[in-house]
Amino acid sequence: MNRRISIVISAALVIGLMVGAYFFIRPSSTVVDVVRIGVLKHESSLPIYIADEFHLFKPHNVRVELVEVPPGDHMPALLSGRVDILSPTSFPVLFGVMRQHPGAVYAVFPGAEILNGPTVYGFIVRKDFGGDGLDGLRRRTVMAINPYTQVNIRTILTSAGIPRNEWPEIRVASREAALGAVADGTAQAAIMDQPALAVALASGDYRLLEANPRARHIGSPYWSGAGAVTRERWNERHDDLVRVMEAVDDALARIQADPESAHRVLAKRLGIDEKVASQMGGYYFPRSNEVVPLEGIGATVDALVSAGLLDEQIDLSDFFPPGLYGR
Secondary structure (H helix, E strand, C coil): CHHHHHHHHHHHHHHHHHHHHHHHHCCCHHHHCEEEEEECCCHHHHHHHHHHHCCCCHHHCCEEEEEECCHHHHHHHHHCCCCCEEEEEEHHHHHHHHHHCCCCEEEEEEEEECCCCCCCEEEEEECCCCCCCHHHHCCCEEEECCHHHHHHHHHHHHHCCCCHHHCCEEEECCHHHHHHHHHCCCCCEEEEECCHHHHHHHCCCEEEEEECHHHHHCCCCEEEEEEEEEHHHHHHCHHHHHHHHHHHHHHHHHHHHCHHHHHHHHHHHHCCCHHHHHCCCCCECCCCCCCCCHHHHHHHHHHHHHCCCCCCCCCCCCCCCCCCCCC
């Protein structure tokens, strides 16, 4: 036993010396100058994927590491310092953090759904559904994919002028369960986002009832989400993070110039068929030097407060970092 303990202690000492030597010998810049971007495996990460794929960070003299994080770990990864900046997530998640940690984060990479733009969100029905537009959903059953989209559906119906007594029943389930309910006739429609929307339509079993309903009935652009950075990290690494923003601006220009190429990259990064990816619509992302009106984001806050998903208003006066998006 004593001999075994001695071996373990000796091994621990050797490992400790090796680790210590690593930290003394390594070049000081190998970790410090890398900006870690937390990315969701989602269509909203496309500008960051494109910047990485085509090496657009290098001309801006910034080194980047993409760290894939699941939805439930997206914000915790930022707040714990495991990543430096986040790809876009839905506003309820970001607003929730802002309520719990006032003055802790800035929003970056805001994204929107726009009227007559690529389809990023929509109601789908079975191919044999007999009805068109929202009128076809009166007194039916519609599936939402989370409580936030349930609020979206209620706001859409109100804005479209459909009387409450003629609203469909709105149920909440996962994307898979929502689609299954439409397939077996338990529900007549489901509201879907990308890439689930494109995958469903590519199957040939469903059709699009209405595209981008938030932009059509609530407002265009309809601001639906953004990424985030802690204010502390923004101040600490301001120059590096501005270079990241500039590289992503270049990626946005590239997406606009060649969307087909961008979708091929998306297919590779998400592990989906290129044919499906080519049918996916993308969010509208403004460049960091463009003005983003806060009134539209405020409308989203109002809807969430009215639905009880936020307990009070969010102060949007310093929502974005100074110098970005018209601030």
